[in-house]
Amino acid sequence: MMASWRPMGIVVSALIIFSSIAYLLLSLTFIHPIRHQHTTAASSSHFRAPAINPFAELDGAEASQIYTFLHQTPNSLNLSTDTRGGNQIYLIELLRPNKTDAVEYLESHKARPDRWARVSSLEIHDDDAFIVDYMVGPLPPSNDTQILPLEYNHNSGRNYVQSPVSDVFAMLDWALSIGENASDITQELLGATTNRDDLDDPDVLVIGCRPSFLHAGRTVQWLEFFGSGMDSDSRSILPQGLYVKLDIPGANPATWTTGQWFYNGILYDNETALREAIKSPDFVKLELNQDGSWSDTEDFETSFPERDMPPPLSIQPYGPRYHLDRKEGFISWMGFSFYLATAQATALSLFDIRYNNTRMIYELGLQEALAHYAGVEPLQSGLEFLDTFFGMGSMMFSLVPGVDCPGHAEYLDMSYHKGGKMYTNRNAICIFEYTSDAPLQRHTSTFSATVSRNTYLVVRSVSTVGNYDYTIDYIFYLDGSIEVKLRASGYIFGAFHAEPRGHPEPHDGHTNEYGYRIHDALHTSMHDHVVNFKADMDICGTSNTLVRTSIEPLQRTYDWDKPEVSGVRNTMHMVHKSVTHETGLNWPSNSHDMYLVTAPGSVNKWGETRAYRIQPGTGMGNPAHLTILNSTTLGRSALWSANDLWVLKNHPDNEPASAHHLNYLAPLEPLVDFEAMVDGEEIEEEDLVVYFNLGSHHVPSSQDIPNTLMHTSASSVMFVPFNYFDYDVSRAMRQGVRIDRRREAGKSMSKNDGSDKEEVRKSRVARAENENKDDEGVKYFGARYEGPVTVSEKMLSPDLSHYMKERLDGQWKAVRNSVGGGLPGLFVGKERAEDDGGRRLDW
Ligand SMILES: *[C@@H]1O[C@H](CO)[C@@H](O)[C@H](O)[C@H]1NC(C)=O
Ligand SMILES: *[C@@H]1O[C@H](CO)[C@@H](O)[C@H](O)[C@H]1NC(C)=O
Ligand SMILES: *[C@@H]1O[C@H](CO)[C@@H](O)[C@H](O)[C@H]1NC(C)=O
Ligand SMILES: *[C@@H]1O[C@H](CO)[C@@H](O)[C@H](O)[C@H]1NC(C)=O
Ligand SMILES: *[C@@H]1O[C@H](CO)[C@@H](O)[C@H](O)[C@H]1NC(C)=O
Ligand SMILES: *[C@@H]1O[C@H](CO)[C@@H](O)[C@H](O)[C@H]1NC(C)=O
Numbered sequence: 001m002m003a004s005w006r007p008m009g010i011v012v013s014a015l016i017i018f019s020s021i022a023y024l025l026l027s028l029t030f031i032h033p034i035r036h037q038h039t040t041a042a043s044s045s046h047f048r049a050p051a052i053n054p055f056a057e058l059d060g061a062e063a064s065q066i067y068t069f070l071h072q073t074p075n076s077l078n079l080s081t082d083t084r085g086g087n088q089i090y091l092i093e094l095l096r097p098n099k100t101d102a103v104e105y106l107e108s109h110k111a112r113p114d115r116w117a118r119v120s121s122l123e124i125h126d127d128d129a130f131i132v133d134y135m136v137g138p139l140p141p142s143n144d145t146q147i148l149p150l151e152y153n154h155n156s157g158r159n160y161v162q163s164p165v166s167d168v169f170a171m172l173d174w175a176l177s178i179g180e181n182a183s184d185i186t187q188e189l190l191g192a193t194t195n196r197d198d199l200d201d202p203d204v205l206v207i208g209c210r211p212s213f214l215h216a217g218r219t220v221q222w223l224e225f226f227g228s229g230m231d232s233d234s235r236s237i238l239p240q241g242l243y244v245k246l247d248i249p250g251a252n253p254a255t256w257t258t259g260q261w262f263y264n265g266i267l268y269d270n271e272t273a274l275r276e277a278i279k280s281p282d283f284v285k286l287e288l289n290q291d292g293s294w295s296d297t298e299d300f301e302t303s304f305p306e307r308d309m310p311p312p313l314s315i316q317p318y319g320p321r322y323h324l325d326r327k328e329g330f331i332s333w334m335g336f337s338f339y340l341a342t343a344q345a346t347a348l349s350l351f352d353i354r355y356n357n358t359r360m361i362y363e364l365g366l367q368e369a370l371a372h373y374a375g376v377e378p379l380q381s382g383l384e385f386l387d388t389f390f391g392m393g394s395m396m397f398s399l400v401p402g403v404d405c406p407g408h409a410e411y412l413d414m415s416y417h418k419g420g421k422m423y424t425n426r427n428a429i430c431i432f433e434y435t436s437d438a439p440l441q442r443h444t445s446t447f448s449a450t451v452s453r454n455t456y457l458v459v460r461s462v463s464t465v466g467n468y469d470y471t472i473d474y475i476f477y478l479d480g481s482i483e484v485k486l487r488a489s490g491y492i493f494g495a496f497h498a499e500p501r502g503h504p505e506p507h508d509g510h511t512n513e514y515g516y517r518i519h520d521a522l523h524t525s526m527h528d529h530v531v532n533f534k535a536d537m538d539i540c541g542t543s544n545t546l547v548r549t550s551i552e553p554l555q556r557t558y559d560w561d562k563p564e565v566s567g568v569r570n571t572m573h574m575v576h577k578s579v580t581h582e583t584g585l586n587w588p589s590n591s592h593d594m595y596l597v598t599a600p601g602s603v604n605k606w607g608e609t610r611a612y613r614i615q616p617g618t619g620m621g622n623p624a625h626l627t628i629l630n631s632t633t634l635g636r637s638a639l640w641s642a643n644d645l646w647v648l649k650n651h652p653d654n655e656p657a658s659a660h661h662l663n664y665l666a667p668l669e670p671l672v673d674f675e676a677m678v679d680g681e682e683i684e685e686e687d688l689v690v691y692f693n694l695g696s697h698h699v700p701s702s703q704d705i706p707n708t709l710m711h712t713s714a715s716s717v718m719f720v721p722f723n724y725f726d727y728d729v730s731r732a733m734r735q736g737v738r739i740d741r742r743r744e745a746g747k748s749m750s751k752n753d754g755s756d757k758e759e760v761r762k763s764r765v766a767r768a769e770n771e772n773k774d775d776e777g778v779k780y781f782g783a784r785y786e787g788p789v790t791v792s793e794k795m796l797s798p799d800l801s802h803y804m805k806e807r808l809d810g811q812w813k814a815v816r817n818s819v820g821g822g823l824p825g826l827f828v829g830k831e832r833a834e835d836d837g838g839r840r841l842d843w
């Protein structure tokens with residue numbers, strides 16, 4: 001996470017808490033009447049969801065009605081129409097219905113749950129600023145509509161957090177003046193200065209900062225100067241090694257003070273002390289961390305001949321096999337069905353995931369994304385981001401067709417309401433089927449060979465939060481398995497590598513305690529990514545038990561072993577234990593435990609308890625949990641990061657989430673304290689919710705320059721049917737080929753053994769043979785490609801024109817001028833002109 005700025009619409013976000021708060025405030029400075037969005041019925045299919053999506057985000061009309069209602073009706077929000085003062089609404093979104101109400105509706109299709117909105121406002125009381133949550137409903141607004149403090153789903157019982165800044169403009173001005181007052185120092189040590197007047201100047205310094213939130217709105221910040229990284233958005237790998245501390249006791253600018261400075265491991269009491277020290281002949285100046293082509297994501301110069309030839313790709317000549325109701329965000333595919341829903345903080349969630357029309361998972365979705373750093377200097381050592389605060393949903397930016405997703409993928413938009421306005425990120429979600437390079441099943445016998453394809457369904461989105469891009473996939477497999485997979489890319493957040501300037505020899509004295517040297521004055525900064533997801537599992541109903549089945553070594557005597565085995569036989573067995581109380585669990589070493597969410601009241605045809613197994617999926621090793629114990633920075637804000645997964649008794653109404661996106665601002669008194677949810681309740685035969693983490697211990701190396709690569713940063717958890725069905729249900733779904741090798745050998749077809757089963761098989765074979773008259777002894781099951789296939793050019797080279805339309809426009813320039821351009825790192829707003837003409841501010 002880091003604030004940055006690019007001319008062509010790659011996001012920008014804020015490292016930087018200043019800018020985030022600024023974002024909250026600034027987004028308010030563009031209050032427009034809401035434009036009503038009309039979704040075009042792009043899908044020609046007549047497929048309809050069985051019910052109206054009760055989780056669908058508020059549309060433009062609904063949000064507009066609430067916005068008007070709250071401004072025009074006298075109410076406790078005391079909203080101001082002056083954009084630079086008084087209380088402001090900063091977001092309006094759906095308050096999702098309670099599970100009880102939603103489930104009843106999804107079963108009966110009667111009595112659609114009331115629509116409620118969650119409304120956040122920014123409220124100024126004297127010198128202090130608060131972000132306050134309300135619930136407003138039922139919708140549409142009427143004389144019966146209530147405006148209530150939103151508390152029932154926060155176990156803190158509060159509906160507000162204190163915001164560390166109330167006047168962004170003052171904050172910006174103040175920060176700018178730090179850079180300006182120290183311009184002689186930055187020029188001397190870093191060869192550059194901040195520049196208020198020219199945002200586009202690639203040679204300026206920008207400022208990044210790392211906050212520590214203390215009690216009652218007090219914040220201490222360490223600032224560091226960074227290179228602007230203007231060309232490739234590379235500023236997070238351009239730390240300059242000069243730091244200054246700020247004390248912000250409250251929202252009143254008169255109380256803010258600049259404290260110590262830090263350079264080359266030495267703490268200076270103040271700017272003057274540093275200035276004096278520099279004059280000393282003994283003062284050691286450090287190597288500069290300068291931008292250059294090394295930070296560019298692409299190498300356009302070097303080329304291999306093979307690069308000039310396009311690679312293979314996947315095509316879908318006969319169209320998709322899934323059914324999509326775009327209007328309701330409902331998908332059905334090969335026995336699966338589910339609803340989609342988005343939220344500004346938590347991106348995409350899936351609801352009511354069913355197989356064969358039986359619910360398995362009520363809710364599956366992102367809760368929070370933690371990145372926690374460590375290091376020897378004041379910025380990295382306390383650096384930590386909880387990325388829902390920055391809006392992992394509102395930062396689900398457009399996907400690039402043909403590269404982010406296959407050319408045949410379909411896309412959905414992500415719309416949300418902020419600061420009085422509706423925004424749309426076009427093509428934010430892609431949906432596609434994909435056939436893996438490896439089969440799902442195969443077998444060769446003396447008489448036959450059979451192989452079937454592994455085709456699966458993917459629902460994908462990417463949240464670009466500042467320097468980092470999180471790709472999140474929900475993947476459905478033909479056997480009833482569901483996978484959640486996270487991949488990361490983008491720029492790492494680097495640490496400054498302190499190397500005396502002009503040092504002649506390669507440096508070998510460092511310890512690699514927190515990272516590795518990867519450029520002249522750049523070090524990697526180790527960090528943990530822990531990204532929390534919720535899986536509200538309903539396996540054959542809501543009465544579930546988590547069984548931990550251990551695979552253990554065993555010594556046992558068996559009568560039939562004697563006399564050859566004189567004593568015990570060394571072997572292994574399984575031990576089945578229910579997890580009786582709410583707890584955190586870790587993936588066991590050597591995978592020696594299986595975690596099974598069982599339905600004790602429900603058995604398959606063979607009398608075995610039906611279950612889904614939860615296990616690490618197709619990522620790189622096991623997903624990680626946080627290494628740091630009792631993190632100084634995190635406080636109580638993200639205690640779900642302490643274990644790999646958690647199993648809790650579900651209180652879907654009062655505890656709908658493991659986190660709150662405003663926890664970042666109140667780590668010591670979070671709105672939702674996860675640990676308080678794990679309060680030892682009994683969980684046998686209860687409605688269970690599993691919170692699990694994806695992520696990794698990311699120790700970047702020189703291979704992360706310029707960007708972290710997705711194939712090595714993937715982590716995954718999979719939900720796999722386990723005695724849930726009577727057999728592998730993919731058998732009826734998959735496509736492949738069965739080759740009879742006896743024919744090849746000139747032998748006759750199998751002789752009839754008289755069984756019904758054989759009859760059935762033969763009739764199928766006969767049918768298949770009819771379809772493939774030419775292929776003697778070769779039977780295809782499932783459809784085949786027949787006849788010539790035409791691939792449209794658009795499939796091979798998808799239309800990217802909407803990306804070209806993105807341009808800065810006059811309104812952004814006005815902001816830029818009013819807030820000062822020279823400190824993009826600290827405080828840059830950039831307006832992205834999306835293809836629909838909607839505009840947004842990015843930080
Ligand atoms: C409502 O807001 C105005 C400023 O917009 C303020 O002067 C007034 O005191 C507020 N009223 C209440 C009841 O908070
Ligand atoms: C959900 O249930 C809680 C507790 O019963 C209630 O306070 C709240 O209003 C409900 N929320 C909605 C959106 O209906
Ligand atoms: C609220 O009540 C008033 C007075 O009865 C009526 O004039 C008005 O139309 C009502 N407003 C709504 C939104 O129903
Ligand atoms: C910068 O210098 C001016 C003039 O001395 C002073 O008023 C201001 O407070 C300084 N700014 C900071 C952030 O120290
Ligand atoms: C700066 O720090 C020095 C000690 O290093 C101290 O003597 C001096 O008074 C300080 N200056 C200011 C303006 O605080
Ligand atoms: C699907 O549901 C039907 C009706 O409940 C049931 O008869 C059938 O066995 C189910 N199929 C599978 C694969 O579970």
Ligand SMILES: *[C@@H]1O[C@H](CO)[C@@H](O)[C@H](O)[C@H]1NC(C)=O
Nearest residue numbers: 627628629630631632642675
């Ligand atoms: C972390 O906090 C827990 C609970 O307060 C305590 O038991 C444990 O010793 C602490 N661990 C460390 C390393 O501080």
Ligand SMILES: [Cu+2]
Nearest residue numbers: 488527529698
């Ligand atoms: Cu990382």
